[in-house]
Amino acid sequence: MPRNAYEVVTDIEERAVLVGIDRPRADGWTLEDDLAELTRLVDTAGATVVGVITQRLDRPNPRTFIGTGKAEEVETLARAERATVVIFDDDLTPSQQANLEGLFPDIRVIDRTQLILDIFALHAESHEGKLQVELARLEYVLPRLRGMWGHLEAERLGGGRGARFGAGESQLETDRRLTRRRIADLRKELKHVARARETQRAARGGSGVFRIALVGYTNAGKSTLLNALTGAGVLAQDQLFATLDATTRRLDLPDGRAVTLTDTVGFINKLPHGLVEAFKSTLDEVREADLLLHVVDASHPNRDSQMGAVKVVLEEIQAASRPQLVVYNKADLLPTLERERLAQSPGAVVVAAAEREGLDTLLDRIATIAAQTDVPITVTIPYDRGELVRLAHEQGHILSEEHLAEGTRLTVVASEAVRGRLSEFLPPVERTPAEWEL
Numbered sequence: 001m002p003r004n005a006y007e008v009v010t011d012i013e014e015r016a017v018l019v020g021i022d023r024p025r026a027d028g029w030t031l032e033d034d035l036a037e038l039t040r041l042v043d044t045a046g047a048t049v050v051g052v053i054t055q056r057l058d059r060p061n062p063r064t065f066i067g068t069g070k071a072e073e074v075e076t077l078a079r080a081e082r083a084t085v086v087i088f089d090d091d092l093t094p095s096q097q098a099n100l101e102g103l104f105p106d107i108r109v110i111d112r113t114q115l116i117l118d119i120f121a122l123h124a125e126s127h128e129g130k131l132q133v134e135l136a137r138l139e140y141v142l143p144r145l146r147g148m149w150g151h152l153e154a155e156r157l158g159g160g161r162g163a164r165f166g167a168g169e170s171q172l173e174t175d176r177r178l179t180r181r182r183i184a185d186l187r188k189e190l191k192h193v194a195r196a197r198e199t200q201r202a203a204r205g206g207s208g209v210f211r212i213a214l215v216g217y218t219n220a221g222k223s224t225l226l227n228a229l230t231g232a233g234v235l236a237q238d239q240l241f242a243t244l245d246a247t248t249r250r251l252d253l254p255d256g257r258a259v260t261l262t263d264t265v266g267f268i269n270k271l272p273h274g275l276v277e278a279f280k281s282t283l284d285e286v287r288e289a290d291l292l293l294h295v296v297d298a299s300h301p302n303r304d305s306q307m308g309a310v311k312v313v314l315e316e317i318q319a320a321s322r323p324q325l326v327v328y329n330k331a332d333l334l335p336t337l338e339r340e341r342l343a344q345s346p347g348a349v350v351v352a353a354a355e356r357e358g359l360d361t362l363l364d365r366i367a368t369i370a371a372q373t374d375v376p377i378t379v380t381i382p383y384d385r386g387e388l389v390r391l392a393h394e395q396g397h398i399l400s401e402e403h404l405a406e407g408t409r410l411t412v413v414a415s416e417a418v419r420g421r422l423s424e425f426l427p428p429v430e431r432t433p434a435e436w437e438l
């Protein structure tokens, strides 16, 4: 069977050897954290970790990433453990990957990014999700295509002898051309598919309904929280990247206001850039939300680093400036003292979504935040336009009401849509000096 980067890692019973590099880090993650997370990813992909090799290294070897001696050690361990795949925690360049596969040709060599792409491929359900994943995978594969002459190409890329291989080159060029064409087609189709959802989203945005997006590290409990708050019934399980598709549900707040709540794909440390790009349209929901609920697995030993990683992704998708409420979840797994300490932190609430604990406090906080964004308007509605007074009563929140000679004077907090209907009865705008100059 030809070995290529399209293969899903779980096609056969995979036995994996992990390779991690111990190097100076500034982001709060340790080698052990990284390897524990990589093990979780391997688990989620349905494979088994049969060995781990680490190396202290300040700078990766440009040819083989790890040193040559270390590569031999990897091979020895992999053979002893009958491993089918070697997984590097760090990104390999296409030539490093090719060179390593050249060293042990019957064992696949992949990196963390490819493993994450494989998991996404396994979990993609919707048509759009599948297209997004295929796009990300092909973008990843394109520079790694080696055609049927992979070993020769590998040597060339690795700076070995030889420059061009006639037949191999042309086969490779065909593969590349086909892949590029498929990428272009996928982009086009994705645009088309995204348009329908775009229209719904625009309608929700235009209606002035307050929009909330759940964001957070993968497995933090976002889907569990959506289910607990809205009875959405989406998949929630102890797996990384269980959710890929965005789901939006209506949520009724204690003050009677209806808002929308959207659950979407989780983030991870070093989330492959290609995936962020491919999921752009899904993540628009996050970028345009009025409030982000940042769901955190408060019981996770890497809680703070995970929060940092979420911040990095939010920055990457230009959503870091959205208003945020931190939701420390899985409080049932915390010692009481820690729970109380977290509850004191400003801009945060503590819940246990799976136990339905703390949800009332959370809803009150959301209601308060949503209400802060309201700007009341005062309108005087003539008595022959009673339907607008009714509209204000039904869909707005009336702060005061007076019956004057010229009509009903209302001060009301309402959605943009309702404000629009009432706007013709706003008092004439008092213009500021700056506006006079225009």
Ligand SMILES: Nc1nc2c(ncn2[C@@H]2O[C@H](COP(=O)(O)OP(=O)(O)OP(=O)(O)O)[C@@H](O)[C@H]2O)c(=O)[nH]1
Residues within 6 Å of the ligand: 216, 217, 218, 219, 220, 221, 222, 223, 224, 225, 235, 236, 237, 238, 239, 240, 241, 242, 243, 244, 265, 266, 267, 329, 330, 331, 332, 333, 351, 352, 353, 354, 355
């Ligand atoms: N103990 C405990 N477990 C919880 C709680 N909330 C969620 N979980 C568990 O955490 C795991 C992940 O929950 P999900 O809701 O799927 O997490 P997610 O953030 O949607 O994860 P992805 O979609 O994979 O990114 C599941 O096994 C849940 O049962 C909680 O309050 N307490």
Ligand SMILES: [Mg+2]
Residues within 6 Å of the ligand: 222, 223, 224, 235, 236, 242, 243, 264
């Ligand atoms: Mg989920």
